[in-house]
Amino acid sequence: MLSFVLKDFIEYDPKLRVRKPILKVPSLVSEIVCYEPGQATATHHHPVQDEIWVVLEGYGEIWVGEERLAIEPTSMIFIPAGIRHGLAASPDSRLVLLFIKSPGITEAASVAPGSSVAAGAGATVPTTGSKLQLEVTDVQAEARDVIQVELRAPGGAELPAFEPGAHVAIDLPNGLIRHYSLSNDWRERDRYVLGIARSSQGRGGSLFIHQALRRGTTLPVSVPRNGFPLDPSATQYLFLAGGIGITPILAMIRWCRANGRPWRLVYAVRSAQRAAFLETLATIGGGSIHLHADDQRSGVFDPVPWLSGDPQGEHVYCCGPAPMMAAVKAAASHRDARTMHFEYFSAPSDGPAALPENRKPFMVELRRSGRSFSVPADKSLLEILEKNGIPVVSSCREGTCRTCETAVYEGAVEHRDYCLTPQEQETGNTMMVCVSRARSERLILDI
Ligand code: FES
Structure with a gap:
């Protein structure tokens, strides 16, 4: 048997939350995290680990997916693998949290080269x-x-x-x-x-x-990440897919069918020959499919008739080219933004990332190395980090893929991406350094 006196692990640092490992065995890992008032853990997820948080002392707020919840001593929260989550201590309260994650691998990212990820009973990848x-x-x-x-x-x-x-x-x-x-x-x-x-x-x-x-x-x-999660609390779903945007929506429709949720799909393509997965969709059942082929209907898809009402409990999921996303956003401006969900696969040519105006220079400081650089108005933060040999993995470089997401330690971010939710942007814990900039004179990044 192993026994621990948890209060012996409690320690605070005014600069950053303190994490203290307690136990790590193949089946689970446990740590204590201590927060000074206002300190936070940025939004993140664990691809293969379920997690339990238990509040030992203090008050704060957590967010799991789109849900937010006040926490207090003895609160216990279960967070399934793959769900994005984070928390912050109240501005006037310290917070001590015990977490337990299972299985006990720390992260796929920390697996040594040439080793393997335990992904199922006895099997390894x-x-x-x-x-x-x-x-x-x-x-x-x-x-x-x-x-x-x-x-x-x-x-x-x-x-x-x-x-x-x-x-x-x-x-x-x-x-x-x-x-x-x-x-x-x-x-x-x-x-x-x-x-x-x-x-x-x-x-x-x-x-x-x-x-x-x-x-x-x-x-x-990579292990799967989800920036376009399905809200299971909706009573019905309207899916709007443009071209290859059908791919995540096909997986969502399978979930609706398995869970008995009503769904409608509008699938817009340039021509019927370009409509992928049609046969698969037809065999799933449980919903309705409306195919809009531009060449057969003499024009592009008009979302207005589909969005003019506001059915109680309906959530809309839209994935397609930027002009379609813009048309859907305009047609749904009367709907609650929390029921509208978008995933971009390319940045709009007139979106915030493309706007040169109001790009001001700012200073960036890297908390761990103490290095700082100035970011001129005509350069992105990512370009400056790369120029100075700071490794940041990137892919789309236009704010749609979330690859360059970087934790922000201090400063106000001017978000210009298309992948963080409005709540995540408001929290300001992370930013896409390929497109987003600073609203304050200085940003301190947690790298
Ligand atoms: S590289 Fe894709 S969001 Fe920055």
Whole structure:
């Protein structure tokens, strides 16, 4: 038996919350975290670990997915794997938290090169660094310029769990990192299925996949992340998919069917030949599908008739090209923003990230190294960090993919991204350094 006196672990630091490890065994890991008033843990998630938080002392607020909750001594919160969460101590109260995560791996990101992630009973998935090493087990044409790619662990090990709306990042052999949504049933633990459209105007990711990806290729793949989670409290769902935006929505429709939730889909494509997964959609059932092919209807999809009402309890999920997203946002301006959910796969040409005006210079300080740099008006924060040899992983470089998300220690952020929720932007715990800037004169990053 091991026994611990938890009060002996309590310690505060006015600069940053204090984390004290208590126990780490293969089945679970436990720590105490102590917060001075106002200190916080940035929004994050654990891809494969469930977590329990128990408040030992003090008061604060937590957020799990879109829910927020005041916490007090003896509060206990369960956070399932894959759900984004964070917390902050009240401005006038210290807070002491005991957390227990299971299984006891710390993070996939901390797995040593060449080792493996425990993903299921007795099975392991090979990893390199933070990436799973997965094999391309199937490549099929789905529609014109759209292929379906299936990934599995060599040896058939169980993969880290995912939720509808989740995506993975793939390191392509040509040096690009690209993000693709998972389309299959979230209960399948032996494979990830992606839909990938060929884009001749992109930077070469999809072209490479369409031209060079073959069965048997092994690819470094991130554990699934979810920036487009389905709110299970909705009473009905309206899905608006444009082109390859159908991919995360297909996974959501599978969830609706499995949970008996009513759903409607409007699927907008340039031509019917480009409509992927139509046969699959038709076999799922439990909802209605309206296909809008521009070439058959003499024009682009008009979302106004679909959004003019405001049915009680309906949530809308929209994923498609930027003009469609803008039209949907305009048509739904009368609806509660908390019921509208968007996932961008490219940044709008007239969105906040594209606006050169009001870009002011500012100072950035890196808390851990103490280095500081000035960021001129015509350069992004990411460019300045890269120029000074600070490693920040990036992919889209336009604020849509969340790869460059960086924790903010101090300062006011001017968010210009398309991936944080309004609540996350308001909290200001993290920022996308590829597009977002400072509202204050100085930002201190937690790197
Ligand atoms: S690199 Fe994609 S959000 Fe910054």
